[in-house]
Amino acid sequence: MIRFDNVSKTYPKQSRPALRDVSLDIEKGEFVFLVGSSGSGKSTFMRLILREERASQGMVHVLGKDLARLSNWKVPQMRRQLGTVFQDFRLLPNKTVAENVAFAQEVIGKPRGEIRKAVPQVLDLVGLGGKEDRMPGELSGGEQQRVAIARAFVNRPMLLIADEPTGNLDPQTSVGIMKLLDRINRTGTTVIMATHDQNIVDQMRKRVIELEQGRLVRDQARGVYGYQH
């Protein structure tokens, strides 16, 4: 699914690499937590998978493709198989819930009939059935994140990337979001989630990858957030 071979990334005009010599494999259907303090390289790791950035050294394979050799115009095709969720939801404030979800399908040219069928379905899945016509501003944070997840999942991606999806939510709402991500994971979708939320990581007991100053310092199946120092 995802393979990093000795990947390093140095941003232009910066001496310290954001990622150093990271190698790992993530298999299809896995649920992986990505932990580490701010500046440890989590975001760079995500951006490399999304091919928002290219690796300075080493090889990144996503969905069996070498991203270094993927030409620019093929990147959109690759991204259609990935879903992304962010801490700040990134919804369009002037579109309804249903329109926000449909947007992800419209811009990749899905036929209207398919969109009309898929949107209510995925909104039901994330627990927002009946709120299709609400505006994002009328929803709670947890509900907005559910809309974002619905949008990320509506195209049935192979891989869901979540960058601190619970970062703006209270613990109880976070649990709901985690249950939802777990449910999505059970449909066979690989989930990679960057987080600072210790409780969630400890409860879920999934694979944990820890980065520290750009280095991979821990890769643990059924791990917890951190060793007790």
Place this chain on the structure above:
Amino acid sequence: MRAQFVLSEIGVGLRRNLTMTFAVVVSVALSLALFGGALLMREQVSSMKTYWYDKVNVSIFLCNKNDAKDVPKCAKGAVTAEQKKEIEADLKKMDAVETVQFETVDEAYKHYQEQFGDSPMAGNITPDQMQESFRVKLDDPQKYKVVATAFAGRDGVQSVQDQRSILDNLFGLMNGMNVAAIFLMGLMLVIALMLIVNTVRVSAFSRRRETGIMRLVGASGFYIQMPFIMEAAFAGLIGGLLACVILIAARYFLIDGGLALQEKLNLIDFIGWEAVLTKLPLVLAIGLLMPAVAALFALRKYLKV
């Protein structure tokens, strides 16, 4: 790709940016109107040139007996029959000369009366004040100099006059106006392009959230850029249409209605509607394509895909 979705996005974008859109429309309209005007002016000049150059001759005026006193060249007196024959023979030998016509004093007097018969001056002119002349038509009016140098110094020749040089002043003026119009058009074009680039930049910035999401869900670069390009093209098209209206109105105002130059200057053969109408598709096409291309270049810089 869904046309309705794309169109609604364009509408939203244009309305959000109404003042900038308006500026783009006006500047495109003005630059294209100037462009069309310059094209038409050139056509007018060239049609007048062919019309008039066809009619004008090089005139070789011969000395008459009155010239002996006040024109140094004619100090030897009026032209003799022999000199006339020689000049005519030499003229006919020249390659550049197409036809040679001899105008007698009486003919000259008649022409003069025809042209200026109403003016009080005409009454004072008598036939013996008129000059005999050769009216020479050249196959290429530019070769006037050849004739001038060959005959200006001859005995019996008072002067060689190129009627074209009178017209050239007029054409020079029109060409000058043309150059000014093109220069102005260039300026307006630069302004229009800068406005388009800026509009696209503002538009891309105000929609960075949408484009960011589009990128993430895997919309193609073309799909992301298209609304911006269509916006610019649409504004440009409106500008082009406006330019067409300006051109048609200007043609009507200057030539038919308003200034009614056609009536006042009926010697001039003005360009017809056809000339105006054939320019319009070009104006529209440029109005459509130029902003689109400008937008494409602006997007490369301001919109990450």
